[in-house]
Every structure is written in structure tokens, then in C-alpha cells.
Amino acid sequence: MNIKAVIAEDDFRVAAIHEKFLGNFKGIEVVGIALNGKDTMELLDKHNPDLLLLDVYMPDQLGTELLPSIRKQFPHIDIIMITAATDKDILLNALNYGVEHYLIKPVKMELFHQTIEEYLQKSQLIESKQEVDQDFVNQLFKKSSESNDTKEFTLPKGIDEITLVKVTNVLQSSESGLSAEQVSEQIGASRTTARRYLEYLITVKECRAEVVYGVVGRPERRYYKI
Template sequence: MTISVLLIEDDPMVQEVNKQFIKKIEGFTIIGVASTGEEGLKLVKDLKPDLILLDVYMPEQNGLDMLNKLRNEGSRVDVIAITAANDRDTIRTMLHNGARDYLIKPFKFERFRQALQDFKTYQEQLSGSGSISQYELDLIKSNGKPMSKSSGEQLPKGLNEQTLRQILRYLEKQEDALTAEETADGVGIARVTARRYLDFLQKSGQVKIEIQYGGVGRPLNRYTLVSLSK
């Protein structure tokens, strides 16, 4: 997937810096550059970009007015604000009108790359048709980083988001609690791998353990999803 980018920025030096930044990030291509909000509106209609990188302080029509006009016209094009405007009212207004991220000048390349890569992940995960589960949606909203309800713990090293989503999706479809072995067989991974993911999900409060006694041998741990509303 290649994401088309429209850059709207009135400062030629900043334009060039942002162009060079974009060229360093795989999966993005610049299809147009505008120096004013009026010019930007025309290019949005003509070029139909996937993403706009939008400044706020511009002549003729600023970024706030441009984004507001786009939304009033029904445009759902995604926007990342890149601006020196750091007052709360401007930030709140831009986010309210659907800016997916907000970068305050000056910023480092790593923050710029993070914004674009997060957007690319978001696009890939929501592309296509069909339904997704609440757990998958929560992962998308958190940029693929499942968080502990209480501690904000991120996904540990060695675990990946795709396998975690597969496990969550599989557990969500089950009516009964499952063992690590049953989960591993259902998802198609090793039992020790399934146990690592289940242990993480249990510690982060996303699954609960039911201990099953009886029979010969050690008791079995069975895992089931818990409600996100709890």
C-alpha cells in the first residue's frame, strides 16, 4: 500500500524539509504541494490524496478554516497537523475536526516518522470490508500497542501485535474457557508461545484464569476474555 500525501505549507524551507522527511519513509509518495489554504482545497478536490500534512498559519486561508471547510463539504480525507500553533484552543479545534495527529514545530524526524507510520498502520488495519472485534478496534486505536488497564504496560519484547490479535479474535469466538494447548491448536502456534501471550493478557487484565481441578495430574488453567467495561 502506497499512501498519497498532499503537503500544505507556506514556508518553502519547511516544505523542502518535510519533502525530504517523507522520502525517507517507505510507503508514502508526495502527489502535490500547496502554499495556501485556497490552493490546498483545490488540490484536495483534484488529486484526492490519502493524507494531508497541514500547516495552520498560512496566508489567504489558514489551516483551521481549510479543515473546517473540508469537513463541511463532507470530505473525510485524513489530516496530520504540522504547525507552530501550540495554543490549546487551536489544538482542540484541529483534533475536533478530525486531525489524526498534531506535530508542533520544531520537531525531530523520529516524531514525524512515528506519525506517518502510525497512520500507515491505521490505514492497513481498517482497509477492506467486513467486521472487526472490539479488541481489534482497541488495538488499532492504540496503534497496535495493547495496554494494561492499570499500569499502562506495553507489549513485551518477543510478542507481536498480529499474533496477539489472532489470539484475541479466537478467544472472543469461544463460549467456553480454553487451555493454553487448546488456544495454541486453534490459532496454529506452539503451546509455549500461546502461554506467553495468555500470561501477558492475564496480567494486563484482558483475560481471566479459571483453574480446573480433578482427574490425574496438575490442575488446568483455562482462559477466557473479560469484559472491557469492567
Template sequence: MKMIRVMIVEDDPMVADLNRRYLEQMSGFVLLGSCRSGEEALEALQETEVDLLLVDVYMPGMSGLDLINHIRKEQYSVDVILVTAAKDQKSILEALRQGAVDYLVKPFQFDRFQGALQRYRQRCEWMNDLKQVSQEDLDRKVFSRAQPEERSALILPKGVERNTLRRVWESVSSVEQEFTAEEMAVVVGISQVSIRKYLKFLQELGLLIMEAQYGAVGRPVNQYRYNQGASLPKNWL
């Protein structure tokens, strides 16, 4: 699967920078740039191929909803996720009617942002390999209407073993403070390479939250913390 090309459309530089830093923590995405208005975004779309726009609603001049309307009229092949403080019924309904694939209300946590983009990427990967589709496939992959028994099933990725997953989950869910992969590898008693696979898997499930901590020098250090209230279904272990 190719890298998903993303553009941020946000007039607030602090919010745009936050979205950029969130995006940089995720694999499979590349940020092409940021635009501070709908007009600027339309100009960029004429010259650059973009897969996904992260769009604010409230902007001077052309609003984010007006931008989506122009995009649909011009038939640009680009998807849109709204990242906005607008939470009124009219804005939400208009965004859905215009085909927004997700809607994030400010302020939000990284795990919600991460989940939105991971679901989008998974859908793109599935659609990219699609030849024929059944109603069950559409319900499960696109419209999130899997049957309860399907939701409870877990297919472990390559390199993730069930018994080790149980040990890792018991360890991370009992730690109240943030931790690094190196620290958790010592606690669980497996290699750093292995622990990163399990932490990434739990993060993708929304059970762990990862944030990059930037020091004065050197590369950022990834800090993990348990997503309070989240739980791994017992029949997955």
C-alpha cells in the same frame, strides 16, 4: 496495501522541503505535491485524490484550521495531520474536533514525524482489511487503549529472530556515534540483508533514528543512531 498519497500544505518553502525529505525516507508513502496556501490546497483536492494532508495552521489567507473546516463541509475523504508551530489550547482543540489524526508541534525530530505516519499507515492497513470489529480491536488499533500486558507483548515480523534481535539491540544501543547498516553487519556478524531487517524493525519501534546523508554524488547513505533514552522491554528479548 496501496501507497498512501500525501500532499503538503505549508507556506514556508524550507519547512515544506524538510517535510518532503522526511517523507521520502519512509516506505509506503508517495508525495503528490505541495501547496503554499489553503486556497491552493482546496483547488488541488478538486482534481487530485489525496489520502493524507500535512497541514500548517499559520498561513496567509485561509488558515490550516479553516482548511480542515472546508474539507469537512465538502466531505472530502482525506485525513489531516497538523504540522505547525501553533501550540495554543484553542488550535489544538479545534484540530481534534475537526478530526485531525495527529498533531506535530514545530520543531520536531524525525522520529516523531515517522511515528505519526507509521501509526497512520498501520491504522489504514487495519481498516482496509476490516470486516467486523470488537471493542477490544477498536481500543487497541484506533484509540491506543491496549491493556498493559498487551503492550508488553511482541510479535516478531518474519525474518526477525529473538536471539539475533538481542545481539543487534545490544550492539546498536552501545554505539554513541552514527553508523551504517554495513558497519553494523560487521559488528553483529550477520549479512547486510539480515541487518537491514533488524534495523528497520528497531526503527519502526522508535528505538533507532535513520537519516539519509547526501554526498556530492551518488545515492544517499542511510545513517542510523540510537534514540537516546529508548529501550527495548526486557520481556521482549
């Protein structure tokens, strides 16, 4: 999965931070940064991206004022608003145009990470199905707060959410499966730690394992994201 993203943010320093942050996610490529409304529309027309991080307060036009044109010209683009705007009418306007999420500055990195992670999971879920059933719809529309609350209370001792997300991302990026050693190298942790998280993912049915044999016949346990 390759998601093209555009960042529309009038502060170039903040835009650079967002670009660097998105670079941590495999499968997301930032194809352009716009500092105003005019440049935003030009970048969307040029790249036809999948995702737009959109600020509200830009020098020439409000981000919410762009929404009608964006939805008309790019009906399938996903939009996450990141803004200091706390006006209720602005929020309602954003919701009416199908904005995926609305993050109020200053945004905590944990919330930013969680939002992008949920967006990627939703995108992967949609990509995985050609036909839908009620279970699929329930997964697609489940409330993020409910899933996060459940995760917070069910994570066992020795399993923290940040590392768990890292391990999950690594597995999602590999179709051929990974060993605990390969996962440990990619997340920057010991093999023992990686194996602990991988085995936990198996218990919650988000991962499966198979024993494969190498050239010299030594068995190796490989993990696959479900």
C-alpha cells in the same frame, strides 16, 4: 497500499523537508505541495488525496479555518497538523474536526517518523478488515503513548527501535516474503543483524517464517509480516 499525500506549508524549505521525509516510506506518494490555503483546496480537489499534512499559519487563511470546508468536501481525508501554533483553542478546533495528530514545531524527526509509522499501521489495519470485532476496535483506538511506552521497556539488548521500524517497513512492503539477506540489503545492515531483528519479530508475533527450497534445492528461510 498507495497513499496519496498533499503538504500544505507556507515555508517552501520546510515543505521540501517534509516531502523528502515522506519519500522514505514505501506506499506514500506526495502528489502536491501548497504554500497557502487557496492552493491547498485546489490540490485537494485535483488529487483527492488520502493524507494532508496541514500547517496552521498560512498567508491567506489559517489551516484550522480550512477544516470545515475540507471535512465537508473530503470527509475521508486523514489530516496531520504540523505547526508552531500552541494556542489551546486551535488544538481543540483541530481535534473537533478529527485531526489524526498535532505536531508542534520544531518537530523531532523521531516523533515525525513515529507518527507516520503509526498512521501507516492504522491504515493497513483498516484495509485488512471487511468486518470488525472488539479486538479490531481496541487495536484501532489504542493509545499510541501506551504502545510506545511498552515498546521502550520491552525491547531487548541489541534491538533498537529505529532499525526495528526499518525492518518492519521492509517486510510490510513485500507480499511474497523476504530472506534475511534481502532484508539486510534494503536496510543497509549485515545479514546477521537483519536475521536478529527478524527473529525478534517472530518472538513478538509480528512476523512468521517459512522454509522454502530454491532451484538447486537449498532451503531458505523467508520472513512474512503478520
